[in-house]
Amino acid sequence: MSLMIDIRKLRLFNQMAKAGANTVADHMSQMTGLETEMEITKINFLDIADIETHLGRDPQVGVHIQLVQPPHGYVLILFDERSAKQLAHVMMGGDPRAADEKAEFTSMEQSAVQEIGNIMTSGFIDGWANVLNTTIDISTPTFVHQPGSGIVRELVGGSEDEMALVFDSHIHATDSDINAKVYTFPELEKLVALMNRIKLK
Numbered sequence: 222m223s224l225m226i227d228i229r230k231l232r233l234f235n236q237m238a239k240a241g242a243n244t245v246a247d248h249m250s251q252m253t254g255l256e257t258e259m260e261i262t263k264i265n266f267l268d269i270a271d272i273e274t275h276l277g278r279d280p281q282v283g284v285h286i287q288l289v290q291p292p293h294g295y296v297l298i299l300f301d302e303r304s305a306k307q308l309a310h311v312m313m314g315g316d317p318r319a320a321d322e323k324a325e326f327t328s329m330e331q332s333a334v335q336e337i338g339n340i341m342t343s344g345f346i347d348g349w350a351n352v353l354n355t356t357i358d359i360s361t362p363t364f365v366h367q368p369g370s371g372i373v374r375e376l377v378g379g380s381e382d383e384m385a386l387v388f389d390s391h392i393h394a395t396d397s398d399i400n401a402k403v404y405t406f407p408e409l410e411k412l413v414a415l416m417n418r419i420k421l422k
Contacts, residue, residue, distance in 0.1 A: 230416050233352060238264055238388055241348030246392075248344040252336075253311055255394045263389040269377060272385060272404065276369025282326070283401075284338030284362035285376055288346065291355070292412035295376055296342045297404040299369060300334075304399040309333035311394060331364045338362045345403060353415045377406045384409065 242259040249257040267275070282305035285297045300308065306320035312333040326334070339362045350357045365372050377385070385406045392399040 227421070229421055230419065233416055233419065234264055237349045237352045240352050241345035242390065244348045245341050245344035248340045249394070252340055253394065255311065258393040260391045260393070261388050262391060265387045266384050267387050268383055269373065269380070269385055272387065273370040273373050276373060278368045278370065280367060281369040281372060282334060282366045284335055284342070284364055285372070286338065286342045286362050287360040288407065289358045289360055291357070292407035292415055294405065294407040296346065296359070297372065297376060297406070298338045298341050299372070299402050299404070301400065304401065305334055306330065308337050308399055312337055326366060335362045335364050341403070354419065355415060373404070380406065
């Protein structure tokens with residue numbers, strides 16, 4: 222598998238993250254009517270085994286979505302239960318401070334989380350596509366609520382790629398400050414091929 226890349230192109234990861242975050246914030250502002258910002262605080266390449274260990278057995282809430290065009294792979298967006306409840310209530314037009322984080326997720330809350338995940342993933346991947354000069358279609362979102370390590374193992378346990386690209390992020394909206402993690406599991410060889418097509422200016 223060839224993963225050779227011009228070191229000067231590594232800045233594309235920052236451009237992809239910034240473009241993705243800006244697009245996510247725009248989409249969420251339009252959907253909720255609230256002024257929303259998304260800030261990427263850290264970008265890491267991590268071994269998939271390390272992600273499983275890092276997530277541990279704590280329940281996580283979110284969605285996973287498949288990329289149906291190159292670079293293929295998956296996007297996994299996870300929140301802690303408090304953050305997911307608050308975002309769901311924002312999407313439903315309620316007061317995020319009134320969300321009961323200890324209660325089970327209702328079908329409406331699950332649908333709201335799926336919609337949030339769809340907005341975030343489509344915005345994030347649209348940002349990638351703009352930087353990479355391509356189009357990347359995605360599948361419909363699947364809701365998940367279980368220990369984070371199990372989610373990753375079920376999603377990419379049999380993948381030939383051993384690494385994932387992880388974006389730590391904060392979402393700032395009215396009356397809420399949400400922590401979210403965006404885990405991307407692209408097929409690395411195809412991602413590098415797309416990046417190698419970009420001409421440096």
